Amino acid sequence: MTIENSVPKKSIWSAFGQLLRQELLPVLTDLRLAIVMLLIIAIFSVTGTVIEQGQSLAFYQANYPEHPALFGFLTWKVLLTLGLDHVYRTWWFLALLIFFGTSLTACTFTRQLPALKAARRWKFYDEPRQFQKLALSAELDNGSVNSLTQLLQNQRYKVFQEKDDSLYARKGMIGRIGPIVVHIGIVTILLGSIWGAMTGFVAQEMVTSGNTFQVKNIIDAGPWATALPKDWSVRVNRFWIDYTSSGGIDQFYSDMSVLDNQEQEVDRKTIFVNSPLRYRGVTFYQTDWGISAVRVRVNKSPIFQLPMAQLNTNGKGRIWGTWIPTKPDLSEGVSLLAKDLQGTVLIYDGTGKLVDTVRTGMSTSVNGVTLKILDVLGSTGLQIKADPGIPVVYTGFALLMLGVVMSYFSHSQIWALQKDGRLYVGGKTNRAQVAFEREMLEILDKLSLPTQGEEKAVAIEPHSA
Structure with missing residues (x-):
């Protein structure tokens, strides 16, 4: 005979619920824990801003070497191990947001x-x-609950009256709702941040003026990214730069068209810094520029479009170059260098000697041929982002600001009792104590207006709340 002792499931869940209420909830609702978690989230958010996110391995190896390590410990290996190259999508950062x-x-x-x-x-x-427990109280020889009711209603109090000898009034209930709205706003911001981190992506493209492209060079994406463009593309109609009178860059622009899968234009905008193109939740930012190619003609040959590559100048400026053969067997040629899109091109021979400086549309003789520079083509550098959580985050910020404003309203309460020929009045508020005292004095002054030949005497007795 086997006797099986089993604990009812209901008892187990009851014990678990009791443990949850007695042990876990006090920890979760501790204000000190919330402040510490908020500081930790802020610190790692700053880290994600300072450390470049979503860059290549070579970038981190070059900027965070092992010898010497930044601050003595921060190397590219530590950075990648901790996920500091994509802070906002790491499991531990998302866990912090969820816990908070x-x-x-x-x-x-x-x-x-x-x-x-x-x-x-x-x-x-x-x-x-009972009035001695209130922050402010007064005892009057004259006045009545009914007359006090009208005075309180004039001050926008909501009055509750029991018969004719007892009264309770309050106003500013919105101030009690404000903290709840603040919490809802913060939680909404956290949910939007998590949703954006899991479903958004960041891409970079360098596109030559006149070319059409689809977003493919993804450098960082969430595991649930769904906003990747598949049935539409973008054409860079034209890229150009406005220069200042001193030769510096004033602004650079990209005239861009969004094309559907039949290559029909469905949207168009000229973008520049701080004025992006937005389409179907994807935002195209103007962030960089370059020189992609040069169009030349040698003697009466067809037009050649030769790519130009950015050269290493050891931090002494940006310059692009290419090599053009001047003989069919490629035994001789010249180098072309350009530093901007103003149309000036430097021509060097095989020994590195400057042969000529020409502008677009001009010709020059070099190595026995006539070389004509037709155009220098620029390329636009685009940063492309999609963050489906942004509307949720904006909604959360709106709720947060609304809740903060609501929290500034004082929640004031007033009680009154008429007994044994005397009127007892008292009240309290959760903030703006001085303003509440003035309001109470004004109400009591009106309530205790003396009859002819009598002097008025009203005293408010403050008590510790």
């Missing part, structure tokens, strides 16, 4: 909502001694 959001949610349900529910209840005082 859980803490705010628990605080809302265990503290803020019960406090709001308690504030919505009204109760009446039936003993004079």
Whole structure:
């Protein structure tokens, strides 16, 4: 005979719920924990801003070498191991956001909502001694509850009256709702951030003027990225740069068209820095520029378009170059260099000697041939982002600001009791104590206006709340 002792499932869940309420909830709703978590999130957010995100391995190896290590410990290996190259998509950063959001949610349900529910209840005082517990109280020889009612309503109080001898009034309930809206706003921001990190992507493209492209050079993407363009493409109609009178860059522009899968234009915009193109949740930012090619003619040959590559100048400026053969067997040629799109091209022979300086549309004789520079083609550098969580984040910020404004409203309460020929009045507020005292004095002054031949005497007695 076997006796099997088993604990009912209901008892297990009851014990688990009790453990959750007694042990976990007090920790989750601790204000100190929320502040510490908020500081940690802020620190790692700053880290994600300072450390370049989504770059190549070679970039981190060059900028965060092992010898010497930055701050003595931060090397490219440490950086990649901790995921500091994509902070906002690491499991530990997302876990911080989730934990912080859980803490705010628990605080809302265990503290803020019960406090709001308690504030919505009204109760009446039936003993004079109860008024001694209030922050402010007064005892009047004249006046009545009915006359006080009208005065309070004039001050926008909501009045609850029991018969003709007891009264409770309140205003500023919106101030009690404000902290809850603040919590909802912060949690909404966290949810939007998580959603954007999991579904968004970042790409970079360098596109020659006149070319059409699809977004393919993805440098960072969430595991659930869904906004990748598949049935549409973008054409760079023209790229150009405006220069200042001193030769510096004033602004660079890209005239761009969005094409559907039949290559029909569905949108068009000229973008520049801080004025991007947005289409179907994807944003195209103007971030860089370059020289992609030069178009030349040798004697009466067809037009050649030769690519130009950026040369290493050891940080002494940007310059692009290419090599053009001047003989059919490629035994001789000249080098072309350009530093901007203003049309000036430097021509060097095989020994590195400057042969000539020409502008676009001009010709020169070199190595027995006539070389004509027709055009220098620029390329636009685009950073392409999609973050489906941005509308959610903006909504959260709107709620946050609304909640902060609502929290500035004072929640004021006033009680009154008429007993044994005397009127007892008292009240309290959660902020703006001085303003509340002035309001109470004004109400009591009107309430206790003396009759003819009498002197007025009203005293408010403050108590510790």
